[in-house]
Amino acid sequence: MSTPALLNIRAVKKSFAQPGGGRLPVLDVPQFDIAAGEQAVLIGRSGGGKTTLLHLIAGLTTPDEGSIRVGDIELTELSEAGRDRYRASMLGYVFQTFNLLSGFTALENVRLGMSFASGRHDLARAHELLDRVGLADRADYRPSQLSVGQQQRVAIARALSSKPRLLLADEPTANVDPASQQQVIDLIRETCRDEQIGLLLVTHTMDVADQFDRVENLADINLAFKAAAGATH
Template sequence: MNCHPAKVNSDMLAIENLIKRFDQPGGGELTVLDVPQFNIAVGEQVALIGQSGGGKTTLLHLIAGMLTATSGSIRINNLELTRLSEQGRDRFRAGTIGYVFQTFNLLPAFSALENVKLGMSFGSGSVDATRASDLLDRVGLSDRAHYRPNQLSVGQQQRVAIARALAGRPKLLLADEPTANVDPASADTVLNLIIDSCRDENISLLMVTHSMDVAQRFQRCDKLEDINRAFSPLGAGT
């Protein structure tokens, strides 16, 4: 499959002249990202494919407000993220963005259901117990609601992480190599869950991956090397 970027008019995510540099131990700076333009429309699902070291995770962290840009603009749902304080970015992320981490990041002391409920409380501060239960049912884990993460398989943990990311009804879902740590059968289940859930709730989706099998499931696939002028497969960042 050939990945060709699609030009769209977007009012969900709009990136312009985004640069991220990191200080190097021996002095100087390393430019990991230099993205002139990148857009995602409302409800659009985009796969961003690239090798390790190209800045995929760094880009997601910038979009989520976990990192600050060296320069440039990140506009999400008509709000300029780069102008917010750290607390402002945290509040905005909790209310607008869902994040599916590669390593799940479930809280080990809490059950699957409690982890999903926490995903809600971070956003609005309120918890919809019915939606939390429904989400676990959607990902096929209603019978594991009271299991803690260490009592679940890797694939089950990833499905809980998806339910948690969807819990706050985000407008934009970011997924960082969500199939990388699961077996092929579970990977297909995980991918279907993310794609179908975002379509059903009209959530914009950006998934980064190194897998062409994953990328070909998307109508739009962009190559990281095409949007990032600082791309280097041996550079810093993942």
Template sequence: MLTIENLIKKFQQPGGGELTVLDVPKFEIASAEQVALIGESGGGKTTLLHLIAGMLSATSGSIRVDNIELTRLSEQGRDRFRAATIGYVFQTFNLLPAFSAVENVKLGMTFGSGRVDSERALDLLDRVGLAERANYRPNQLSVGQQQRVAIARALAGRPKLLLADEPTANVDPASADSVLDLIIDSCRSESIALLMVTHSMDVADRFERIERLEDINRIPALKQS
């Protein structure tokens, strides 16, 4: 499902020069496999997810998702591919405040196939325990409920790969386990490959396969700022 080879990402420094953030010789995830990637805050985990999702372009190297080479696609091509193939659970939810919960979930479908399945949107909200709040706007929902809507939206387009960026970081401990259960169980039931990045070993321990960023990235975290 995902194959990374010789991936390098550099950023231009404000004062000139370049900062190398990632240098990943090899990293793979099989179809329907669930992987936790653990690493320090600011160590490049989110940058890696953005590269896999096509939100950033690689400086060099190869990123193949579902047999498509992302580094050969234009920015628009990457956007279309992400919408059709990849779901993304953001740490900060990124829900649109003017839209209801069900409308936010439907947007996840629009970005992909362009076809809206209202029944699936409502079913997903029911699965995350928010059927009765389908017409609530984000500001009428708790933080944990907003994260559940974000999970439903990420699953709406039936992705083949789900990327989750510290999905429990902004929810209370009581909600964290239920958020993890939702993501893990939903991906398992729909045979979706899952890559979750986290700095928490408690979160990572929920996965059969755990990788450390420091083991796959040649750039030490202490050199990143």
């Protein structure tokens, strides 16, 4: 029996207005799926649309056309408030730049991730996540008191705090030192496996991509990239 799909993308297109007029096609993805609990890596050149695709899946921006479904939710039918609720209840997002709130402690940043989902704070889970990422003794530290690698681990704990069904990780090792890179990847993968969270991780590092059974090159699934490449020949 096949595992049911968690993420379904069908005929999604996205373009952006250009300063001189007209629009630049960035994404044209006929089909892309992730099964429940599956872990996949997306690779591709810089500026090729990887982050744009993550933003579409997260509901941070909307496609020009097409369908994006996560579980039973069709994102293109949601209002802005509905997309906010979707992100809070279904989605975890690890940003390249962490997006931690500087005036709050590590523990408070993690608890904020929970409040967006349910309005409640599960203090025990917040402490458990900080312990899992190796920062139990840094719960009362603010981001400025933490190393870059530690800030990334707090961001991971926050993204997982609401027990999402799908985790998006945008270059999660881009701003950590090589010694911390493997620790970050292991942490994300192990937690997603333990909690049956689907994972879509974007990276340009083949040492990271090679650890995954499923690796997708955006250039292979994005017709806009193929059209642009053909136009240069």
